[in-house]
């Protein structure tokens with residue numbers, strides 16, 4: 001059983017928590033730096049990246065979290081979490097972690113009403129189709145060497161990984177399919 005942290009300030013925290021429990025692992029809602037020492041991995045959920053960035057700074061979690069990720073802590077950023085992880089934000093300046101070698105466009109698919117869902121096979125993850133839910137989603141405009149593209153949609157990269165870092169524009173936790181979470185867990189040593 002793995003202890004999987006979820007950055008717990010706001011956003012889709014409960015949804016990740018439920019999926020982690022459904023897979024038989026232990027969710028830990030992370031709000032304080034000390035908690036980083038007891039988890040095997042961490043999920044940065046969807047929500048509002050500007051708010052999460054500000055709270056990360058205010059709580060003193062930004063620097064230790066960045067250090068843990070650079071040191072190899074497995075991390076999965078969904079949507080706003082992807083924005084927090086990207087080194088380069090092409091259309092915005094958000095206070096963020098800036099650790100993964102990708103360029104990201106915030107709100108790339110438009111506003112809340114432009115949210116949508118589609119189905120696709122992500123071969124690295126599973127041979128069956130999974131549902132991809134996009135909510136005011138970002139996409140990746142550029143990946144540097146060392147970043148593996150996992151999924152593209154209409155020519156835009158919407159899932160990728162680099163070493164211990166995994167990012168998705170979409171929200172697997174808002175479906176009742178735990179396939180993507182299983183994939184993340186398989187990356188935890």
Ligand SMILES: NC(=O)CC[C@H](N)C(=O)O
Nearest residue numbers: 046047048049079080136
């Ligand atoms: N569903 C989401 O996480 C949306 C992300 C949000 N648009 C942001 O910029 O942070």
